[in-house]
Amino acid sequence: MDGLNVLGLIYVLVFLGLILATSFILRTRESRRLRDIPAFERLGRAIGLAVEAGSRLHISLGRGHLLTTQSAIGFVGLSILDRIARSTSISDRPPVSTSGEGSLGILSQDTQSDAAKYLGVESDPTRGRITGLTPYSYAAGTLSFIQEEDIGANLLIGSFGNEVALITDAAERKEGMTLGGTDNLTGQAVLFATAQEPLIGEETYAGGAYLGAGPMHIASLYAQDILRWVIIGMILIGAVLKLFGVL
Amino acid sequence: MKNPVYTAIAIGVGIVVLLGYFLQIDLLANLRIVLLEWATILVAVALLVGIVNLFVVHFRKSAADQQNRINSIVLIVSMTITLLVAGWFGPTHTYSLWIFNYIQIPIEASLMAILTVMLIYAGIRLLRRKPNLLTIVFIATAVIILLMSGALFGIDIPGLSELRIWIGKVPAVAGARGILLGVSLGIVAAGLRILIGADRPYGGS
Structure with missing residues (x-):
């Protein structure tokens, strides 16, 4: 076992220890203060408005391959999808998700099905759609989906490259709110320029905490x-x- | 509540793969490879399921009297032809490569070209939407890098290429590293949440 591997294992164990210790400390505290991320505050308002207006929420999960480090951002997207599917229970138009990777698509259908069971409503597998399997076909499929559906807000949480600009442009044309975060540097720069509410760096991974996951x-x-x-x-x-x- | 069996399997497999990566123990390393091979096969099957999902959704849309159904019909016809050609002749045959080189690549290149225009427009819109210092720095950096990427009308302004190199080597790299450090912390946190069963993005309710 070389030194680098030992350091890596120690790092993971320290991280795990910190998570467990913090969760133990937080259990006894009533207030858990998080620093302000305006994007998530506006997202909360956008969810409320979409439910009131009877429009859909769209969660785009990107193309994160489950056997690579991109899977982490995919899982964050799924957590957010789960929270939103459960919190929009009073809406007659449940959220829809799009993804550009087979396994992510299956997991999104599963997440929506779980949320539907929790709420005691009927599940529809077409709410978790795979819109394309290459970067540009995924973007093209998603933008035509945004154009056709009555979308109130778009959440782009997943692995995206520069093709994400095609999706944000379609969302902008439909005058829907766009919140976007990705693990890809090029994608982050593009989202900074094109999304109404861009998430930078680790902010994207904080989505679950801010949405009460x-x-x-x-x-x-x-x-x-x-x-x-x-x-x-x-x-x-x-x-x-x-x-x-x-x- | 999620089925505890699925959760136990996910956690167990996660721990074996993680330890197999860090510890040089033959049993763990071999088990890790076998599990990753199984995962690769599952992901490939998921890809096939994804293709079926894409086909079914667009088949329903093309059958229903919906707006833009022509897009779905085009997708189904193209997908069927591509599957038949690549399935019958093989993915490296001239016919399959013809579809790839003369249909898919030009379409994706066209989308890239549209993207260029969109990004320029997005830059202008960004200044109007968020007129703050961060936006000005972002746009100014992009413009400087673009201008310095090639000789402007053949005129070589002294010092500008050095400025471009400095931006590329110092502030851009520092910013990218900062963002990547945050991303890597987020990746480890997301992985550990799954490893301890706090996040369970898999079925079995």
Whole structure:
């Protein structure tokens, strides 16, 4: 076992320990304060407006392959889909999801089916659609879907490249709210320019915590914050040591 | 509530794959490879299910008297022809490659061309929508990089190419690293939530 592997395992175990410890500490506290992310506040309002207006919410899950690191953002998208499907129970038009990867499509149908069972309503498998299997065919399929359906708000949470601009443009034309976050750097730059509410970096992964997906989401957010400060500290120490010629 | 059997399987497989990655123990490493091979097969099957889903949704749309049903009809016809040609002759045959090179690539290239115009328009719209310092820095950087990517009317302004290199090497890389660090923290957190069963994006209610 080489040193890098040991460090990696230690890092994962420390992260896990922090999540569990934070969730234990938070269990006894009544208020769990999260820093303000305006995009999620506006999303809450957009969900309410969409339910009142009888329009649909669209969650685009991207093309994250489940055997790569892109799966993480796909799972975050599924958590958000689950929360929204459950919170829009009073709407007569349940949310719909689109994805560009087979396994993600199946999981989105499963998530919607679970939410429908929880609410005691009939599930429709066509609410979780696969609109294309290559980046541009996925974007083309999703934009035609947005054009045809009465969409009140679009949430683009998944792995997207620059093709996401085609989707945000279609959403903009339909005058629906667009919130977008991705794990891809090019996709983030494009979303910053095209989405009404872009999410940068780790903000995308915080979606579950802000939408009330459970205490573990909040605990993992705190753990991320702690580790981010540790990393910042290490970078600064490294820079100082480099400056003085120690490293 | 999710079925505990599915949850136990997901957690167990996750732990074996994670430990097999970090620990150089033959049993764990071999088990990890076998599990990943199974996952690869499952993902390939899911891809086929995805194609069937795409076909069924568009078949229903083309059968119903809906607006834009022509798009669904075109998709079904193209999909059927492509499947027949690639299935009969094989994916590397001249006919299959012809479909790929002369239909799919030009269509995707056209979408990319549209994207260029859209992004320019989005940049202008961004200034109107969010007129703040961050937006100005974003647009200014994009413009500087674009202008410096090629000689402007053949005129080489001294210092500008150095500025482009500096932007590319220092602030752009620093920003990208910052974002990637945040993303990597998010990836580990999302993975660990699944590993401890806090997030269960799989069936079995």
